Amino acid sequence: MKFIIILFLLLILQETLLPSMADTKFIENTCKATPSSHLCLKIMLANPKSQNADLTGLALIGVAAVKDKGVEIIQQIVALKKSTPELKQALDYCLDAYHAVVDADVPSSNEALRGGLAKFAEDGMADSVVESQACERRFSEHGERSPMTNSNNAMNDVANVVRAIVRMLL
Amino acid sequence: MASSSDLENPNAISSLPYSYAPLSDGEQPAGDEPTTGLHPKKATIFFVCAFLSVTFLVALFAGNEHVLPKDLSTNAAPSMAVTPAITTPLSRGVDKGVSEKSFRPFLGAENSYPWSSNMLDWQRTSFHFQPENNWMNDPNGPVFYQGWYHLFYQYHPDAPVWGKIVWGHAVSKDLINWRHLPIAMETDQWYDEQGVWTGSATILPDGQLVVIYTGSTNESVQVQNLAYPADPSDPLLINWVKYPGNPVLVPPPGIDNKDFRDPTTAWKTPEGKWRITIGSKINKTGISLVYDTEDFKTFELLDGVLHAVPGTGMWECVDFYPISKQAENGLDTSVDGPGVKHVVKASMDDDRNDYYAIGSYDAYKGKWTPDNPTLDVGIGLRYDYGIYYASKTFYDQNKQRRVLWSWIKETDTEASDISKGWASLMGVPRTILLDKKTQSNIIQWPVEEINALRTNATVFNNLVMEAGSLVPLYLPTASQLDIVAEFELDEQTVMRLNGADVAYDCATKGGAATRGALGPFGFSVLAHEGLIEHTPVYFYVAKGVDGNLKTFFCADQSRSSTATDVDKSIYGNIVPVLNGEKLSMRILVDHSIVESFAQEGRTCITSRVYPTKAIYNNARLFLFNNATAATVTASVSVWQMKSAEI
Numbered sequence: 001m002k003f004i005i006i007l008f009l010l011l012i013l014q015e016t017l018l019p020s021m022a023d024t025k026f027i028e029n030t031c032k033a034t035p036s037s038h039l040c041l042k043i044m045l046a047n048p049k050s051q052n053a054d055l056t057g058l059a060l061i062g063v064a065a066v067k068d069k070g071v072e073i074i075q076q077i078v079a080l081k082k083s084t085p086e087l088k089q090a091l092d093y094c095l096d097a098y099h100a101v102v103d104a105d106v107p108s109s110n111e112a113l114r115g116g117l118a119k120f121a122e123d124g125m126a127d128s129v130v131e132s133q134a135c136e137r138r139f140s141e142h143g144e145r146s147p148m149t150n151s152n153n154a155m156n157d158v159a160n161v162v163r164a165i166v167r168m169l170l
Numbered sequence: 171m172a173s174s175s176d177l178e179n180p181n182a183i184s185s186l187p188y189s190y191a192p193l194s195d196g197e198q199p200a201g202d203e204p205t206t207g208l209h210p211k212k213a214t215i216f217f218v219c220a221f222l223s224v225t226f227l228v229a230l231f232a233g234n235e236h237v238l239p240k241d242l243s244t245n246a247a248p249s250m251a252v253t254p255a256i257t258t259p260l261s262r263g264v265d266k267g268v269s270e271k272s273f274r275p276f277l278g279a280e281n282s283y284p285w286s287s288n289m290l291d292w293q294r295t296s297f298h299f300q301p302e303n304n305w306m307n308d309p310n311g312p313v314f315y316q317g318w319y320h321l322f323y324q325y326h327p328d329a330p331v332w333g334k335i336v337w338g339h340a341v342s343k344d345l346i347n348w349r350h351l352p353i354a355m356e357t358d359q360w361y362d363e364q365g366v367w368t369g370s371a372t373i374l375p376d377g378q379l380v381v382i383y384t385g386s387t388n389e390s391v392q393v394q395n396l397a398y399p400a401d402p403s404d405p406l407l408i409n410w411v412k413y414p415g416n417p418v419l420v421p422p423p424g425i426d427n428k429d430f431r432d433p434t435t436a437w438k439t440p441e442g443k444w445r446i447t448i449g450s451k452i453n454k455t456g457i458s459l460v461y462d463t464e465d466f467k468t469f470e471l472l473d474g475v476l477h478a479v480p481g482t483g484m485w486e487c488v489d490f491y492p493i494s495k496q497a498e499n500g501l502d503t504s505v506d507g508p509g510v511k512h513v514v515k516a517s518m519d520d521d522r523n524d525y526y527a528i529g530s531y532d533a534y535k536g537k538w539t540p541d542n543p544t545l546d547v548g549i550g551l552r553y554d555y556g557i558y559y560a561s562k563t564f565y566d567q568n569k570q571r572r573v574l575w576s577w578i579k580e581t582d583t584e585a586s587d588i589s590k591g592w593a594s595l596m597g598v599p600r601t602i603l604l605d606k607k608t609q610s611n612i613i614q615w616p617v618e619e620i621n622a623l624r625t626n627a628t629v630f631n632n633l634v635m636e637a638g639s640l641v642p643l644y645l646p647t648a649s650q651l652d653i654v655a656e657f658e659l660d661e662q663t664v665m666r667l668n669g670a671d672v673a674y675d676c677a678t679k680g681g682a683a684t685r686g687a688l689g690p691f692g693f694s695v696l697a698h699e700g701l702i703e704h705t706p707v708y709f710y711v712a713k714g715v716d717g718n719l720k721t722f723f724c725a726d727q728s729r730s731s732t733a734t735d736v737d738k739s740i741y742g743n744i745v746p747v748l749n750g751e752k753l754s755m756r757i758l759v760d761h762s763i764v765e766s767f768a769q770e771g772r773t774c775i776t777s778r779v780y781p782t783k784a785i786y787n788n789a790r791l792f793l794f795n796n797a798t799a800a801t802v803t804a805s806v807s808v809w810q811m812k813s814a815e816i
Contacts, residue, residue, distance in 0.1 A: 093284075100585035104331040111333055115364050115386045116428025119519055120332040127584045134583060134735035141734065170483055170519050 023051050030058055034164035036157050043158065055169055056113050059121065062162030063109045066128055069158055070102040073151045080147055090142050094135035101128045101155070109166075118169040125166060128159035284733045284782060290590040292785040293762040296650050296813035297623055298578075299348060299596040301338055305330050306594040308432075308487060308560035309575035310337055311371035311381050314568045316405035319345050321575065322354055323596070324368060324560075330593040331584060335365040337383075341406055344619045345573070345599050347815040354410050355383070361395055361417045363388040368487060369397075370562065372436040372444070372466075372503075378402065380466050381410075382446065384431040385417060391427040393417035394448070396466050415467060422459070422471050425450050432487045435564065436463070438504040440533050447476045449485030449516055456482035456516060456548055458490075460536045472536045476514065477529075482548030483520035487560045490514055490538075491572060493528070493604045493612065500572030500602065502565045506533055511604060513612065514538055514547050517560050524553045524561050524576070528610065542610065551611055554597075555676075556725060556741040556776040557581060563602060574600045574614060578763060581737035581778040595763055597776055605772060608746055613771035616758060624652055624809035633804045635691070635795040643808060648789040650811040651695070651759040655804055656752045659688055659711060663800040664719070672712040672720050676742030681726035682706035687799040688713065689722075694792040695759045696730065698784040704792070705730040705779050707766045709745075709753050711800075721747045723755070723768040725775040736780045745773035760811065 027050055031040035043065045044050040050061055074095065081091050109124035132155035139146035146152070300306065305326035313320050318341045325338030339354040355366045362385030369383025381397045395416040400409035421430040429450045436444040443462045446469075450457050458476040461469040476490065492501045492510045501510065515526035527547045529540040540546045553561055553576070561576035576597040580587055587593040600614040628645060635641060645651075667687050674686070682690045692708030694701070706729075710722040724742030731738075745768040747753065756767040766775045784790065795802045 096585045096589065097583065100583065100588055104329060104584050104588060108329075108331045108333055111364075115390050116392065116426075117332075119522065123332070130583055130735065131585060134585075137734050 023053075027053075027058065030055065030165060030168070031161075033168065034161040036161050039157055040161045040165075043161070055165065059113050059118075059162060059165045059169065060110065062158070062165055063106055063113065063121070063125075065158055066109075066125065066155070066162055067102055067106040069151075069155050070098050070106065070128075073148070073155060074098050074102065076148065076151055084147065087139070087142075087144060087147065090135075090138040090144060090146075093138045094148065097131035097135045098155075101131050101159075105131075109162075113166070113169075118166050122163055122166045122170070125159045125163035129156050129163070132156045132159065284735070285586055285589060287589075289780075289782050289785060290586065292649070293590060293780060294592070295595055295760045295763055295816070297346060297620070297811060297816065298598060298760055298763055299340070299816055300592065300594065301325060301340075302350065303330070303591045304328065304593070305332055306338065306596075307332060307335075307577050307579070308368045309562050309577060309596060310368050310383065312562060312564040312573070312575050313371040313373065313379065314564070314566050315371075315373065315379055315407060318343065318405050318407075319566075319568075320371075320407060321348075321596070324577075325353070327353070330587040330591060335367060337366050339407075344622070345617050346619045346623065349815070351406060351408055354407070355397060355412070359385070359395075359412055359416065360388045361385045361393055362412075364390050367392075368432045368560070368562075369394075370433060370435040370446075371564070373567075379407070380436075382418070382433040382436075382466065384433065387417075392421065392430040394419035394430075394433050413467065418467055419448075419461065419469055424452070425459070429484055430459075434488055434490055435503050436466075437490075439536075445536065447488055447490050449488035451484040452478075454483055455480045456485040456518070458485060458488050458514070458516070462536075474535075474537065476536060477538045477540075477547065479546050479548045482516075482518055484518075485516035485548070486519050487517040487524075487562060488515065489526075489561070489563055491563055491565070492531075493572070493602065495604060495609075496606075498603060499570040500565055502567065506531065511541075512538055513602075514540075515553070515561070515563075516547050518548050522559055524558055525549070526551060526553060526612065528604070528612070545610075552743075553614065554774045554776050555743045556774075557778055558597060558774075558776050561597075571617075572602045573617060574602050576776075578776055578778070581739075582780050583735045586735070586780075597763075598758060598765055600771070600774075607748055608772070611746070611772060613769075614774055615767065615771040616756075616765070620652070620758070623811045623814060625812055626810040628806075628808045630804070630806045633793070633806065635793065635802045635804060637795060637797045637799055637801060639795050641793040643791045643793060643806070645791055645808065645810065647787065647810060648791045649696070649759065649761050649785065650813065651757070651791065652809045652811050653693060653695075653757040653759070653791070653806065654754075654808075655693070655756075655806040656754045657691060657709065658752055658803045660801040660803070664688065664711075664713065667713050667799065669713040669715045669717050672714050674710060674712050674720075674722055676710075676722055676724035676726075676740050678740075681724070681728045681740045682708055682794070682796060683729075685796050685798050686710060686712060687797060688719075689797050689800075690724070691795040691797055691802045691804075692755065692793075693757060694794055695757060695764055696779050696781050696784045697790045697792050698781070698788060699790060701729075701792075703729065703731050703781045703784040705764060705777065705781075706794070707755065707757050707764065707775075708794075708796075709755070709768070711753075719747070721745050721753065721768075723766070723773045723775065725764065725766050725777045727777055727779060730777075730779045731781045733780060733782050737778070741775050741777060743773050743775075745769050758811075 027044045031037040034040045047061045077095050105124035109121035112120035132152045136152040307324040310322035323338045324335045326333040337355040339351040340348045342348045364386035367384040385395045396413035396418050399407045400411045433448050436446045439445045447458045457478040460472040460476050463469045492505045495509050512531035525548045527540040531538045558576050563574045578595045578597050580593045598616045605611050605613045689710035690708040694704040694706045697704035706726045712720045723745040726740045728738045758765045764777045
């Protein structure tokens with residue numbers, strides 16, 4: 001009798017584990033098809049919602065990561081404007097660029113993914129890449145060294161990953 | 171990548187060490203080794219349980235550890251900042267004062283912040299349809315009704331970016347001057363709560379107008395809905411009623427809830443019913459579903475599809491219409507018969523371009539076949555080789571022509587769109603006809619009403635331009651122009667030239683700075699005096715080994731602006747040129763949009779251009795011949811274009 005109970009419990013546990021193995025495979029395969037599979041996996045696995053997510057769900061997690069990064073970078077810029085006022089003009093440009101990402105590209109992409117018009121989410125992520133690169137370039141165009149290279153590269157990378165996932169939905 | 175945590179980036183995300191965690195050994199559960207005194211049955215039970223436990227634990231660890239690939243070289247390489255467009259143009263050549271100025275990024279320059287409000291204000295057009303502010307995309311339900319041209323459009327009233335969409339509305343007597351009206355349809359029903367998306371209008375024989383449009387429901391399912399004017403005797407069609415029995419169509423079995431949108435104008439079937447088509451996809455095959463109806467309320471799905479093309483992905487904004495083989499007028503959508511071909515057009519979701527093909531329609535079967543399957547929908551001809559999407563035609567019974575509208579998006583950054591407060595234009599409306607000379611493509615031409623904006627003609631006849639020449643055309647202003655020109659290459663050079671393998675294409679060969687024996691030659695529009703910013707629109711002729719000439723028609727944005735946050739692509743395609751034809755082009759310049767037409771509209775290119783210096787009084791127009799060998803003779807008419815009411 002004990003044996004049957006133990007067996008029963010083990011089988012139930014087995015059933016709940018197998019699907020999550022399959023989901024991880026799905027996430028892995030999706031991430032392999034992006035420009036930075038490592039970054040992609042890190043983002044997905046950090047979010048428990050990825051476990052049961054379909055492709056749209058993974059894309060939405062990606063957009064959330066873009067938003068988080070954007071918010072963080074905006075805070076960084078605000079701090080830099082105080083600490084390095086001589087970089088004001090480039091920093092102002094960057095502030096506008098990242099506000100565009102957080103206030104326009106991200107909400108538009110979320111709405112597009114939920115509604116099934118993924119192309120607008122691709123546009124939003126493509127713009128996020130452009131904004132990050134344009135911000136980075138602003139410094140050299142002023143003859144200055146960028147204090148934001150890591151941040152701009154990070155946004156560039158995550159937005160490119162999400163764009164690749166979004167394209168799989170087209 | 172370096173794993174140090176920088177001061178400037180305390181939350182470095184790229185530096186976590188990853189390790190490959192080996193599968194753990196299946197642990198023995200807490201249980202003693204069975205003593206020899208154990209009952210055999212219990213021993214069996216014990217070993218079975220132990221085995222299952224081992225399996226359980228293996229599954230536990232294998233399932234929950236993220237197993238990263240051992241090959242860590244797939245780790246993100248240091249990312250590359252975008253490579254800017256070509257920055258050092260090749261020399262234009264020896265003589266005629268062609269400038270050696272090259273594009274260099276500004277260093278600590280006069281304009282520190284690139285986009286002043288002056289520059290952004292200039293970008294608004296003067297004779298292209300655009301709402302006063304915020305975001306527009308697809309044209310909807312274009313129609314001529316009781317004396318007015320109506321244009322509806324996908325409109326996001328809250329921001330210059332796509333979002334929850336409603337139907338904007340405007341009317342015109344001439345397709346050029348517009349009166350903006352209130353929003354025609356809002357997201358006020360459960361069946362269009364997430365968006366009042368694209369749709370089309372049909373005028374019934376008794377003059378009634380019906381609209382079928384896609385709604386995105388409260389659960390983001392794409393459905394088709396019926397709407398009609400609240401007051402059919404109001405020629406301005408201000409108020410609209412949504413049929414209480416909506417939706418009239420939901421995604422059929424086998425079609426995804428999010429792959430069912432953009433219903434067409436209806437046309438009559440031989441049985442006297444109405445027929446529409448709706449684009450979709452099955453896996454990666456783009457398809458067009460066909461529905462028949464008698465009342466626009468109940469529909470019958472036909473077997474099969476109007477047409478399908480594998481590998482093309484989702485077909486958005488499908489359009490289907492007849493064109494006359496002989497006549498120079500457009501045809502009502504229901505016309506059919508021996509003197510008629512049919513066009514199927516679709517917007518390809520995958521590559522954001524509008525494609526069309528000419529073929530034959532079988533009205534009894536509800537199927538269409540392309541004349542040339544190698545140039546099928548989605549893989550052959552495009553309406554336009556620049557920025558042009560979600561286009562839609564309507565039959566204008568007022569002037570018996572088929573008119574084409576299209577959405578032209580921005581190619582600058584969203585940050586700029588937010589600063590200027592708007593995004594997107596409609597292209598200039600164009601008439602569509604079968605090209606009677608080639609019989610294998612359509613020709614598109616700006617509607618004749620646009621000519622009413624022409625003033626102050628400047629005409630040059632038979633201007634001879636040697637190889638490597640640049641001719642400024644002195645005009646009072648050059649941001650609003652209509653340019654019509656004919657070009658002739660000197661026969662001698664063409665004949666004498668040894669042909670070669672033609673390996674040219676507009677996009678990848680360096681634009682107007684790349685010189686060939688017989689090209690490029692054309693105009694530089696929105697040009698700054700020193701050519702530090704300019705946008706060449708040109709022909710490039712190449713002679714093949716067989717002696718035949720190939721003509722390319724290109725629009726080159728690579729040096730259009732000193733700003734580095736705008737798209738600098740080069741667009742274009744081959745244009746067929748028949749024996750005896752001179753090379754001809756027409757260019758409409760309207761601030762940040764340039765529309766170029768070759769050979770009376772055989773090849774069209776729409777570009778968005780955002781100069782920082784070549785604006786207002788500093789915008790100029792040049793004629794150039796950057797060929798190395800041939801002389802080009804040009805005859806040119808340039809008009810200043812008045813502003814329209816837009």
